[in-house]
Amino acid sequence: xxxxxxxxxxFIGSHLVDRLLDRGHDVTGFDNLSTGFRRFLEGAQANxxxxxxxxxxxxxxxxxxAMAGADFVFHLAANAEVRxxxxxxxxxxxxxxxxTWNVLEAMRAxxxxxxxxxxxxxxxxxxEVCPTPETxxxxxxxxxxxATKAAAEGMIAAYVTAFGYxxxxxxxxxxxxxxxxxxxxxxxxxxxxxxxxxLDVPGDGRQRISYLYVRDCVDAILLAAERCTEPVNIFNxxxxxxxxxxxxxxxxxxxxxxxxxxxxxxxxxxxxLLDCAxxxxxxxxxxxxxxxxxxxxxxxxxxxxxxxxxxx
Amino acid sequence: xxxxxxxxxxFIGSHLVDRLLDRGHDVTGFDNLSTGFRRFLEGAQANxxxxxxxxxxxxxxxxxxAMAGADFVFHLAANAEVRxxxxxxxxxxxxxxxxTWNVLEAMRAxxxxxxxxxxxxxxxxxxEVCPTPETxxxxxxxxxxxATKAAAEGMIAAYVTAFGYxxxxxxxxxxxxxxxxxxxxxxxxxxxxxxxxxLDVPGDGRQRISYLYVRDCVDAILLAAERCTEPVNIFNxxxxxxxxxxxxxxxxxxxxxxxxxxxxxxxxxxxxLLDCAxxxxxxxxxxxxxxxxxxxxxxxxxxxxxxxxxxx
Numbered sequence: 144x145x146x147x148x149x150x151x152x153x154f155i156g157s158h159l160v161d162r163l164l165d166r167g168h169d170v171t172g173f174d175n176l177s178t179g180f181r182r183f184l185e186g187a188q189a190n191x192x193x194x195x196x197x198x199x200x201x202x203x204x205x206x207x208x209a210m211a212g213a214d215f216v217f218h219l220a221a222n223a224e225v226r227x228x229x230x231x232x233x234x235x236x237x238x239x240x241x242x243t244w245n246v247l248e249a250m251r252a253x254x255x256x257x258x259x260x261x262x263x264x265x266x267x268x269x270x271e272v273c274p275t276p277e278t279x280x281x282x283x284x285x286x287x288x289x290a291t292k293a294a295a296e297g298m299i300a301a302y303v304t305a306f307g308y309x310x311x312x313x314x315x316x317x318x319x320x321x322x323x324x325x326x327x328x329x330x331x332x333x334x335x336x337x338x339x340x341x342l343d344v345p346g347d348g349r350q351r352i353s354y355l356y357v358r359d360c361v362d363a364i365l366l367a368a369e370r371c372t373e374p375v376n377i378f379n380x381x382x383x384x385x386x387x388x389x390x391x392x393x394x395x396x397x398x399x400x401x402x403x404x405x406x407x408x409x410x411x412x413x414x415x416l417l418d419c420a421x422x423x424x425x426x427x428x429x430x431x432x433x434x435x436x437x438x439x440x441x442x443x444x445x446x447x448x449x450x451x452x453x454x455x
Numbered sequence: 456x457x458x459x460x461x462x463x464x465x466f467i468g469s470h471l472v473d474r475l476l477d478r479g480h481d482v483t484g485f486d487n488l489s490t491g492f493r494r495f496l497e498g499a500q501a502n503x504x505x506x507x508x509x510x511x512x513x514x515x516x517x518x519x520x521a522m523a524g525a526d527f528v529f530h531l532a533a534n535a536e537v538r539x540x541x542x543x544x545x546x547x548x549x550x551x552x553x554x555t556w557n558v559l560e561a562m563r564a565x566x567x568x569x570x571x572x573x574x575x576x577x578x579x580x581x582x583e584v585c586p587t588p589e590t591x592x593x594x595x596x597x598x599x600x601x602a603t604k605a606a607a608e609g610m611i612a613a614y615v616t617a618f619g620y621x622x623x624x625x626x627x628x629x630x631x632x633x634x635x636x637x638x639x640x641x642x643x644x645x646x647x648x649x650x651x652x653x654l655d656v657p658g659d660g661r662q663r664i665s666y667l668y669v670r671d672c673v674d675a676i677l678l679a680a681e682r683c684t685e686p687v688n689i690f691n692x693x694x695x696x697x698x699x700x701x702x703x704x705x706x707x708x709x710x711x712x713x714x715x716x717x718x719x720x721x722x723x724x725x726x727x728l729l730d731c732a733x734x735x736x737x738x739x740x741x742x743x744x745x746x747x748x749x750x751x752x753x754x755x756x757x758x759x760x761x762x763x764x765x766x767x
Binding site (some may be wrong): 247284294301302 | 592598609
């Protein structure tokens with residue numbers, strides 16, 4: 144396979160690049176390094192089958208040129224800063240919707256027909272059915288992040304019909320592990336670095352939350368892309384299990400050997416638990432538990448202080 | 456009300472402008488005249504409460520400036536050329552999705568909080584439930600037109616949550632009447648003008664189709680906007696009744712006094728029949744039947760040959 148990976152220097156993208164190279168594929172990574180890190184690709188750069196193209200997905204000519212010769216696109220680039228949505232709405236539109244359209248058009252020009260797209264479990268909003276299967280209807284959207292991801296899914300699906308593409312949508316739960324830099328767990332870790340004696344936690348501690356280890360995530364993507372032959376293939380991707388936020392806090396503080404005063408601040412995110420039976424039915428199962436994934440994440444953050452500095 | 460109408464020189468937009476002026480509102484029409492016609496606004500132009508701003512919705516500064524002072528946006532501008540989707544996919548993305556985002560941002564700048572959006576019944580794809588209610592789930596999209604309209608709905612709904620907007624979505628059936636210039640009926644009419652002895656009709660004649668008269672459509676929009684107070688108000692908008700294509704052909708040829716050889720060409724569009732009970736429950740009902748609407752459309756096309764020339 145000649146893979147083209149957008150967001151290649153990002154958290155999940157860089158793990159996908161590594162795994163594709165491990166399996167003997169050729170990989171072109173495309174990234175503007177706005178939120179990704181060149182250091183995440185140090186291993187890949189040592190491999191002759193990898194090249195990194197530094198470019199912007201908002202520049203159609205650049206994407207098209209870089210994609211020449213590819214036969215499979217893994218479109219992982221996105222605005223990962225879910226929470227800043229309302230302050231910078233243009234970012235969601237551009238980074239989730241418009242760039243996806245540019246990728247689809249570059250594929251037309253380059254003659255590529257297969258695409259993996261990293262969507263999100265938040266397209267289901269606050270679903271009535273929990274765990275939520277892939278067949279659950281989309282709600283009236285309430286977040287720009289989810290709305291622009293759902294928009295991208297719709298455009299890709301329309302291209303499948305119009306141009307004979309084949310698409311794989313992965314609606315992710317929270318993913319973590321090595322190279323995780325943004326989100327709930329790094330926010331908590333950062334607080335404990337700055338003031339180990341106190342920890343402010345969103346919600347009331349009883350919210351449930353679900354985590355998938357990044358290498359398990361990448362394995363699932365590659366398995367589904369290998370096995371599934373429908374024009375549009377949609378998968379929820381998570382462990383299908385959840386933990387309570389208060390347990391998460393115990394795991395984190397326990398692993399770090401800290402005993403902070405924990406203050407629950409009240410407002411929390413809606414709970415999503417994805418029904419991942421479709422993915423498991425293919426024989427995939429996560430190798431690491433949520434707790435093991437958390438430990439890997441903490442070890443990574445502890446060993447790479449530069450990440451939190453870069454995100455400050 | 457100080458109304459701001461995008462697509463004001465278009466088919467439905469110009470009728471909406473007329474009706475708003477009739478009711479004593481101030482109206483700013485915004486149109487780039489790419490598919491709309493200045494002639495459709497001749498009546499409105501004679502009214503001191505109307506002004507037309509010729510501008511492009513892809514130019515955020517132009518929309519923002521024109522919107523100053525408005526308190527209600529009617530966003531009707533769109534890529535109405537549903538059928539060219541796959542040949543000019545950028546047009547669907549730009550005209551249905553990106554311009555909607557520009558309108559939403561202009562509203563933020565201008566302090567406008569209420570928006571009517573012209574969506575489409577085709578967001579339901581080929582629905583399992585027929586007639587299809589507003590609560591039917593969206594399918595995996597198959598048309599770029601529907602995908603980009605659904606994307607716009609999602610973005611607007613996200614702005615409702617993020618910024619306290621109030622939104623009205625109207626998922627239209629086929630609309631016709633005076634100033635109708637593009638679609639099934641004008642295609643048939645054009646053929647009969649060019650060669651009255653022969654008529655090629657898509658499908659096999661047994662497809663069913665539903666038509667709403669444009670003034671009934673505009674009345675429904677204004678009624679719902681007046682009465683409904685939810686943050687997001689979604690309405691299917693059609694008569695809720697359908698006719699068979701073969702009946703349509705009899706009505707058209709009968710009205711024109713022609714007896715062409717009719718040839719059914721096989722491929723037709725999927726059938727959509729919207730459940731319009733929600734709209735009717737407000738006391739609205741269409742005044743004209745589909746057949747009466749067809750006659751008005753034919754009379755308009757017959758009296759305005761310039762329209763078909765302009766669309767040639």
